[in-house]
Each structure stands twice: as C-alpha cells, then as structure tokens.
Amino acid sequence: xxxxxMATKQTGRIVDLSQELGTxxxxxxxxxxxxxxxxxxxxxxxxLQGPLVVQIRDSVYSLEQSVxxxxxxxxx
Amino acid sequence: MxxxxxxxxxxxxxxxxxxxxxxxxxxxxxxPGVTVELKTGxxxxxxxxxxxxxxxxxxxxxDEEIAIEKLHAAMQDEKTTVIACILDATRLERSLTFGLQxxxxxxxxNKALVFVLNMxxxxxSFDHHIDEKQLSEQxxxxxxxxxxxxLLGINELKDGLKHIASHAHDYLPLKGTDSSLDVLxxxxxxxxxxxxxxxxxxxxxxxxxxxxxxxxxxxLAFLVIMFLLFQSIFTWAAPIMDAVEFAIGWLAQKITTSxxxxxxxxxxxxxxFGGLGSFLVFVPQIMVxxxxxxxxxxxxxxxxAALICHKPLSYFGLSGRSFIPYLSGHACAIPAILSARTIExxxxxxxxxxxxxxxxxxxxxxxxxxLIAVLIPxxxxxxxxxxxxxxxxxxxxxxxxxxxLMVSLVVNKFKANDDKLDxxxxxxxxxxxxxxxxxPLFQKVLNSGKHFVRRAAPIIFMVTIAIWILGYFPQSDExxxxxxxxxxxxxxxxxxxPLGLDWRYGIAIIMSFLAREVFVGALGTLFGxxxxxxxxxxxxxxxxxxxxxxxxxxGLLLFYVVALQCVATVATLKAxxxxxxxxxxxxxxxxxxxxxxxxxxxxxx
Ligand SMILES: Nc1nc2c(ncn2[C@@H]2O[C@H](COP(=O)(O)OP(=O)(O)O)[C@@H](O)[C@H]2O)c(=O)[nH]1
Numbered sequence: 001x002x003x004x005x006m007a008t009k010q011t012g013r014i015v016d017l018s019q020e021l022g023t024x025x026x027x028x029x030x031x032x033x034x035x036x037x038x039x040x041x042x043x044x045x046x047x048l049q050g051p052l053v054v055q056i057r058d059s060v061y062s063l064e065q066s067v068x069x070x071x072x073x074x075x076x
Numbered sequence: 077m078x079x080x081x082x083x084x085x086x087x088x089x090x091x092x093x094x095x096x097x098x099x100x101x102x103x104x105x106x107x108p109g110v111t112v113e114l115k116t117g118x119x120x121x122x123x124x125x126x127x128x129x130x131x132x133x134x135x136x137x138x139d140e141e142i143a144i145e146k147l148h149a150a151m152q153d154e155k156t157t158v159i160a161c162i163l164d165a166t167r168l169e170r171s172l173t174f175g176l177q178x179x180x181x182x183x184x185x186n187k188a189l190v191f192v193l194n195m196x197x198x199x200x201s202f203d204h205h206i207d208e209k210q211l212s213e214q215x216x217x218x219x220x221x222x223x224x225x226x227l228l229g230i231n232e233l234k235d236g237l238k239h240i241a242s243h244a245h246d247y248l249p250l251k252g253t254d255s256s257l258d259v260l261x262x263x264x265x266x267x268x269x270x271x272x273x274x275x276x277x278x279x280x281x282x283x284x285x286x287x288x289x290x291x292x293x294x295x296l297a298f299l300v301i302m303f304l305l306f307q308s309i310f311t312w313a314a315p316i317m318d319a320v321e322f323a324i325g326w327l328a329q330k331i332t333t334s335x336x337x338x339x340x341x342x343x344x345x346x347x348x349f350g351g352l353g354s355f356l357v358f359v360p361q362i363m364v365x366x367x368x369x370x371x372x373x374x375x376x377x378x379x380x381a382a383l384i385c386h387k388p389l390s391y392f393g394l395s396g397r398s399f400i401p402y403l404s405g406h407a408c409a410i411p412a413i414l415s416a417r418t419i420e421x422x423x424x425x426x427x428x429x430x431x432x433x434x435x436x437x438x439x440x441x442x443x444x445x446x447l448i449a450v451l452i453p454x455x456x457x458x459x460x461x462x463x464x465x466x467x468x469x470x471x472x473x474x475x476x477x478x479x480x481l482m483v484s485l486v487v488n489k490f491k492a493n494d495d496k497l498d499x500x501x502x503x504x505x506x507x508x509x510x511x512x513x514x515x516p517l518f519q520k521v522l523n524s525g526k527h528f529v530r531r532a533a534p535i536i537f538m539v540t541i542a543i544w545i546l547g548y549f550p551q552s553d554e555x556x557x558x559x560x561x562x563x564x565x566x567x568x569x570x571x572x573x574p575l576g577l578d579w580r581y582g583i584a585i586i587m588s589f590l591a592r593e594v595f596v597g598a599l600g601t602l603f604g605x606x607x608x609x610x611x612x613x614x615x616x617x618x619x620x621x622x623x624x625x626x627x628x629x630x631g632l633l634l635f636y637v638v639a640l641q642c643v644a645t646v647a648t649l650k651a652x653x654x655x656x657x658x659x660x661x662x663x664x665x666x667x668x669x670x671x672x673x674x675x676x677x678x679x680x681x
Binding site (some may be wrong): 024025027028029030031032033035043044046047048049050051053055057058059060061062063064066067 | 131132166168170173256264278282285286289379383384386388390396502503506
C-alpha cells in the first residue's frame with residue numbers, strides 16, 4: 001500500500017520511494033526523513049482528498065496526494 | 077569587513093538570532109525574478125549575512141539553486157571567515173542533515189564552522205539536556221547551546237564568534253562527509269544519542285493541530301482568523317492612515333501659505349502633496365498587514381492556513397500558499413506580489429502574481445464608495461443587519477476574487493506544457509507553535525514600509541508630474557476642461573462613449589492610471605466640487621442629478637474591479653516575474669477585459 005492509503009493514527013514502515021517522484025524529489029524526501037525503513041505515522045486526513053499530515057522522526061509534514069501515493073509502505 | 081554567514085533549516089530561529097546579533101540597521105538584497113533574499117547586518121567588526129532557510133544543499137527549484145549558488149560563492153569569498161550553522165535542538169536530526177552538508181562544504185572550502193544549538197529553553201522545559209561538549213567532539217566543530225529568545229548563552233556565543241573569527245584557521249572542520257547516505261545515517265545516530273524524544277516535543281503541537289486542523293472547528297477558526305486579519309487592514313490601519321493624511325495636508329498648507337501664489341505652490345500642492353501624499357497614505361496599511369501576517373507566520377499558523385486552502389485552490393491551478401498573497405492583495409498589490417515568493421512551485425507563483433491585481437486593493441475603495449453611493453439606494457433589511465450598499469461592496473470583492481480564479485484556470489490551461497516552469501509538489505513542514513518575538517517582526521514591518529516606498533515612489537512620482545503638467549497647462553478660466561488633459565479627454569471621448577460615459581469620466585479614468593483613488597478627486601474637480609474626497613455624498617448627488625445611467629455606472633464599477641490601473645504594480649510585476657512582456661501584457665489584457673465587461677454591462681441594463 002502507499003502513504004496515501006493510510007488512515008488516521010496508523011503507523012507504517014516505508015518500503016520504497018517510487019521512481020515516479022524523480023531523483024531530485026526522492027532525495028529531498030529522504031533528507032526530510034522519508035527514508036526506507038523509517039516509521040511513519042498518519043496524524044490527520046483532510047476532507048476532499050486534501051493533503052494529509054504525517055509524523056516522521058522528529059518532524060511533522062503535510063503532503064499532497066501526488067507525493068503521498070508514490071511512497072510505498074507496510075502497515076505494522 | 078570580514079563576514080560571518082548564518083545558515084540553517086527553516087524555523088530554526090535564524091531570523092531571531094540574526095536580529096539579536098545585529099542591531100536595527102539591516103540591508104536587504106533581492107534578486108529579480110526569484111525569491112532569494114539576503115539580509116545583511118553588523119555584529120562587532122563583522123558583517124553578518126542571513127541566508128534563506130534550507131533543507132539541503134541539493135536544490136529542487138531555481139530559487140533554491142540561486143540561494144545555494146550564493147552560498148557557494150560566499151563560502152569561496154576570502155572575506156567570509158566563519159559559517160554559523162543554526163540547529164533547532166528540538167528537531168536535531170533534521171537540522172543536522174543540513175548542518176552536516178554545510179560542514180562538508182566548509183571543510184572543502186577551508187572555512188571555520190560553528191554550530192549554534194538553538195531553542196535550548198524549550199529543551200529545558202522538558203528537562204532535557206544536550207551535552208554540547210560531547211556533541212562538539214563528535215561533530216568535530218564547536219557547538220554553542222543558546223536560546224535566541226531568552227538570550228541564554230548568547231554572550232558566550234558572541235565571544236565565541238569573535239574569537240573564532242580572529243582565529244579562523246584553528247576552527248576548520250575536522251570531519252565532514254560528502255556522501256548523502258553518510259549524512260543521513262550520521263544525523264540519525266547523533267539524534268539517537270543526543271536528541272529529546274520526538275513524541276514529547278510534538279505532543280503540544282499535535283494537540284493544537286487536532287483543533288486548528290479539525291474539519292469543523294479548524295475551518296471555523298480559519299474563517300475567524302481571516303476575518304480579523306481583514307478587519308485589521310481596514311479598521312486598525314484607518315486611524316494611522318487618517319493621521320498620515322492629516323500630517324501631509326498640514327505640511328502642504330504650512331509650506332504653501334508662505335509662498336506667493338503661482339505655479340510653484342500649485343505644483344507643490346497638486347503634484348507633490350496631492351499625488352505622492354495619496355500614495356504615502358497606504359504605507360501604514362501595508363505595515364499593519366505585514367505585522368499581522370508576520371504574527372501568523374512566526375507563530376506557525378501560516379503553514380496550517382496554507383494546508384487548509386491547498387485543496388480548494390488546487391482546482392484552479394493554485395497552491396495553498398497562494399492564499400496569503402491573495403489576502404494581502406486586498407490591501408495593496410505590491411506587497412502581495414512580493415509575498416508570492418513563498419510559493420514553492422514556480423508555475424503556481426507566476427499564476428498567483430498574475431492574478432493578484434484582480435484583488436480589490438484599498439485604492440479602489442474610494443471609487444467603489446462613490447459609485448455605490450450613486451447607484452445603490454441606501455436600504456437596510458432585517459432590522460439593519462443587511463445593508464444593500466454593504467452587499468454591493470461585498471459583491472465587488474467577490475467578483476474580483478472570482479475573476480482571479482477564472483484567469484488562473486485559463487492561464488493554467490495555457491501554460492500546461494511549459495517545461496521551464498516544472499512543477500513542484502506540495503510538501504510542507506508544520507513547525508511548532510511558538511510565541512513570536514517582537515524584534516524580527518518589528519524589522520519586517522519596517523522593511524515592508526521602506527520596500528513599498530522605494531519600489532513605488534519613483535514611478536508614481538514621474539506619472540504624477542506628467543499628469544499634473546497635462547492638467548495644469550495651458551492655463552485658462554475654464555480650468556481642467558481647457559487643459560491638455562481636458563483636450564485629450566475630449567479627443568478620446570469616442571473610446572468611452574460605447575461604455576455610456578462622457579469625456580469627464582474619460583479624463584478621470586485616465587488620471588486614475590496614476591493611482592485609482594485619484595478618480596474621485598478628478599471627477600470632483602470636473603463636477604466643480606472642491607474636496608470631493610471628503611464629500612463623497614455631495615459628489616454622488618451631483619453625479620445622480622447629472623444622469624449617469626445605471627448600466628453605465630455598473631459597467632464603470634466592474635471596469636475598476638478588473639483594470640490594472642496602477643503603474644507601480646506593473647513595475648513590481650516586471651521586477652518579480654523578470655519579464656517586461658508579462659507585466660505590460662497583463663496591463664493591456666486586464667484593460668481590454670475591463671473594457672469588454674463594461675461594454676457588455678451597459679447593454680445588459
Ligand atoms: N522558545 C524559543 N523560540 C524561539 C527561539 N528562537 C526562535 N524562536 C521562535 O521560533 C519561531 C521561528 O523563528 P524564526 O527566527 O522565524 O526562524 P527562521 O525560519 O529560522 O528564521 C519564531 O516564532 C521565534 O520567535 C528560541 O531559542 N526559543
């Protein structure tokens with residue numbers, strides 16, 4: 001599944017960043033903490049398919065669908 | 077002068093530290109066409125340069141590229157002696173990711189580097205302590221633990237900076253790895269060893285968010301905050317604006333009464349104080365707006381507002397971050413266009429800047445007030461709760477916003493395949509909620525006023541003088557009507573005739589290309605009413621008696637909503653988009669659109 005499929009309060013482990021993101025954005029995401037193997041928690045979903053809010057490591061980010069659906073993870 | 081440069085992740089407290097180190101005197105350097113802004117100040121015998129906050133040395137957009145290019149250039153510069161890298165102690169891992177990249181660069185360029193561990197006051201409130209000696213040993217560079225807010229450790233930092241700057245060679249980084257994988261791993265390891273537990277720090281922020289981002293309460297809170305912001309632009313700024321207006325009038329009188337009547341006092345009164353004065357009146361409003369937006373930004377709410385607006389605005393090809401520029405556009409387009417700098421995607425920033433002039437800025441207010449008084453009866457319903465004229469005002473504002481969204485939609489379609497404007501996704505960090513500090517805010521407010529005057533004054537000055545000369549010469553008893561401007565007005569009357577307007581409106585419209593509110597004064601002069609600005613109802617009665625048709629009046633109103641009648645805005649657009657074609661193209665396009673709307677409206681009613 002992908003980050004976009006997560007429900008509020010669910011926690012998962014990042015498996016892969018899809019090629020579709022491109023090398024630059026993938027690298028930036030890793031620098032922001034979205035690394036393979038890291039735990040990520042969904043804090044909030046917004047109505048109307050708006051950006052979701054996640055906590056990863058020491059930071060909280062908001063991501064829109066086009067990014068979130070390209071981050072693959074495993075629910076634990 | 078030797079230089080110390082400040083770098084760090086966004087929201088690490090860099091602005092505050094910069095303000096605590098340097099005094100009130102700051103310089104801001106901008107680079108046309110991009111968001112990059114370098115602030116320079118002085119600390120002891122050193123020049124301090126504040127670089128834009130960044131997550132990485134590896135760039136994503138053109139703006140980041142230019143900022144990082146400047147950083148590379150500064151690093152190579154001989155004058156640069158110390159790099160101070162700010163770390164947010166409550167987000168140690170993320171701060172270190174960037175910090176370690178900077179360290180590697182400093183090592184390569186042989187520059188002294190020092191880490192400033194900021195926000196330790198927050199750590200203390202959680203009873204957490206970071207051993208700076210040990211951290212320093214592991215990093216291979218000095219570390220100063222401080223709080224830019226409570227000033228804890230600031231003296232040690234100041235002494236340290238001076239010492240390091242004068243013994244730079246002893247503080248070249250010993251460690252520093254170029255591999256990005258190593259950087260990530262090292263920041264993680266160091267964070268594991270030193271950092272406070274993330275859940276502890278984030279608990280408060282997440283609790284506030286569960287209210288402010290809630291679908292119901294969050295939306296309400298958002299509306300209330302925006303309502304207050306809007307109010308502040310108009311109500312809080314009003315007394316200051318009146319005071320400025322009064323001061324200018326008083327000054328004009330003081331200066332001109334001591335003079336012999338003639339061209340000089342007329343010029344001073346009409347062109348200098350009349351033209352420039354009507355523009356200086358907006359400075360307080362812009363400063364109040366900057367203050368309120370600055371409060372929202374430094375407290376951390378702005379990121380939430382962008383998040384809430386992102387989805388609705390994305391339907392129109394805009395970003396959540398387009399929201400603040402749109403909002404500021406209701407005070408004045410110039411600071412609004414500048415504030416579009418925060419938009420992550422170049423393409424969305426361009427669309428936002430292009431549509432900001434459609435927001436009803438306050439220069440349109442007097443025009444709206446006059447024409448609404450002429451056209452709409454003063455009726456109230458529901459015991460005074462709903463006022464017909466009030467509704468008309470609201471409708472005009474909404475019409476402007478609607479037009480902006482429509483234009484965004486169209487431009488978005490047109491520019492769909494423009495490769496140069498490669499799109500950036502919306503990835504936004506939600507920073508901690510913090511109490512803003514007055515120092516950076518004060519600085520920001522001051523700069524906004526200075527910036528506005530510096531940008532707009534020269535061009536407004538030139539146009540004022542040109543229009544004044546056209547309206548003043550040749551002198552005769554018939555006044556404005558016989559002047560060059562009056563002749564011009566009659567000559568171009570055929571242009572305005574299809575809109576149901578005669579030459580007097582034509583002149584007033586032409587004159588208002590200087591600044592829209594001039595329309596009221598000019599029309600007042602033409603209708604033979606002195607001081608029409610204060611006496612809108614008198615002028616309105618005159619216009620009514622003169623027989624302006626409802627359709628022509630409505631058309632004129634819509635014309636004023638859409639037309640880009642502001643040379644200062646065009647100049648700002650040119651500077652910010654880096655394209656003369658876009659700026660003047662918009663000027664023409666909005667002019668034609670406004671004309672078309674008025675043309676259609678006259679025929680509808
Ligand atoms: N508690 C605390 N707050 C701080 C400290 N330094 C900065 N802040 C606040 O953190 C917020 C972000 O700081 P700012 O200087 O704008 O960060 P920048 O984005 O790095 O320039 C502001 O509200 C500051 O007042 C600090 O040492 N302690």
